[in-house]
Amino acid sequence: MKRFGALFDLDGVLVDSESLYTVFWDDMERRFPTGDPDYAYNIKGMTLSRILLNYPEEQRAEVVKAIHDYEQTMVYPVMPGVYELLGKLRAAGAAMAIVTSSDKVKMGYLYRQQPRFAELFDVIIDGSMVTRSKPDPQGYLMAAEKLGVDPKDCLVFEDSMQGLQAGRASGARVIGMATTFPAERVAPLADVVLTTFEGVELSDLGL
Secondary structure, three states, X not given: OOOEEEEEOOEOOOEOOHHHHXXXXXXXHHHOOOOOOOHHHHOOOOOHHXXXXXXXXXXXXXXXXXXXXXXXXXXXXXXXXXXXXXHHHHHOOEEEEEEOOOOHHHHHHHHHHOOOXXXXXXXXXXXXXXXXXXXXXXXXXXXXXXXXXXXXHEEEEEOOHHXXXXXXXXXXXXXXXXXXXXXXXXXXXXXXXXXXXXOOOHHXXXX
C-alpha cells in the first residue's frame, strides 16, 4: 500500500470530550447570550479565536479565562478502539496527524493526561497554527503538506459539521464519526460513517 495520511480531529474523535464542551458552552450562552438556541452545537469544530467573534470585545477575556479554567479540570478519556486503530494504520504505512481547533493551553492539559498522543502522531496542528477556522480546510491541508502526502491520499476523521466540511473541502476521504451528531446528519458529508473505532478494520475505511 502506498504512503497515505490519516488526519484526526481531537474532541469527539480521539477523546470523548464533546459532551463536556456542550455543557460549558450552554453555560456561556446563559451568561453571555448570543441568541442562538443551538449555540453549543453550531460552534463545534471552530477555533477559540473564531468563537470569540460572537462576543463583544469586553466579554472575550472572561470567556477565555472560563474555558481555560474548565479545560484544566476536564478529563480527556480516549475513545474506545483508538489505540488499536492507530496501530493498524501505522502498520499499513500511514503518516498520522492531529488537526484540532484546540489552542496550545488546552493541548498542554491533554498531554498531561494522555502523554502518548505527543508520540503517536507525526504532526499536530492546533488552533494557534491556523489563520482560518474549520470549515476552512487550511488545517488539514497544512497537516498533509507537513506529512509530505497529497490530501487526496489522506483520510480525515471528523465528528462536527464544521470539521466534516473542512475534510471534504481538503479533497481527502472523509470518515464521519457519529459520536457528536447522529449518523443521518454526518452521512451527507462523509464517505464512511462510524459510530466507534472498536473492531474497525482498514477495509472498513475503504483502504
